[in-house]
Amino acid sequence: MSRSVLFIVNDPVAPPAMLGEVFADLGYDTHQFLVVPAEAVAxxxxxxxxxxxxxxxxxxxxxxxxxxxxxxxxxxxxxGEMTLVRDAATAGVGVLGVCFGGQLVAQAHGGTVTRSGAPEIGWRPVDSDSPELVPAGPWFQWHFDRFELPPGATRLARNDSATQAFTVGSALGLQFHPELDGPLLDAWIDHDGAEAVALGLDLDELRAETARLQPGARKRLDALVRNFLERVVRQPCPS
Structure with missing residues (x-):
């Protein structure tokens, strides 16, 4: 029986990218729902x-x-999106929140989201308390806010700046961007490159680092999604 995944594209410059590839490779029918269209971003x-x-x-x-x-x-x-997340969790539907999506999952379950004192852009180390679920490694970051865990949640990963992953029920919330690939980075630089420059990053170096680290990140992302499906949602994956 085929399975399906819905990507909630909150922002037109934040598509599924490599996450869409991984779910498709695992045999999922992929669907997208755009929340804020380009003409409404202001x-x-x-x-x-x-x-x-x-x-x-x-x-x-x-x-x-x-x-x-x-x-x-x-x-x-x-x-409305927080209601969707809670309804999904109540029914046992898997929820994988990414950055803003992870913050929204935390907030929907009673956690808090605040401005971070240590914003992150670029490839940053992430330490994992549960590498069998969330692999450690350099993961890509682009965030100025951070979440505090909701009641009953389990922290899975962290670094010096923020909690980086947690589970609550059938949901996994991430602070980092595992979906990031070269074309997506270019789109973000075109849109918000000044934010990275303000934090002292060289955009050409960031592109080169992404080209070097993306293959390893793609392998870790495949493991992360498989682990999420098998250990959090309890859906078997093809071997």
């Missing part, structure tokens, strides 16, 4: 009717340029 507090998460086996809320605690969004679609 005024993102729009009304959104989300798909029913129970129509899918896995839901993946992705990144965004905004804050999960932005009042403009809390009163509109962030509230």
């Amino acid at each position: 005024e993102p507090g729009i009304d959104v009717v989300f798909p029913d998460p129970l129509n899918y086996d896995v839901v993946v809320p992705l990144g965004a340029r905004w804050a999960a605690y932005d009042e403009r969004l809390l009163d509109t679609w962030v509230a």
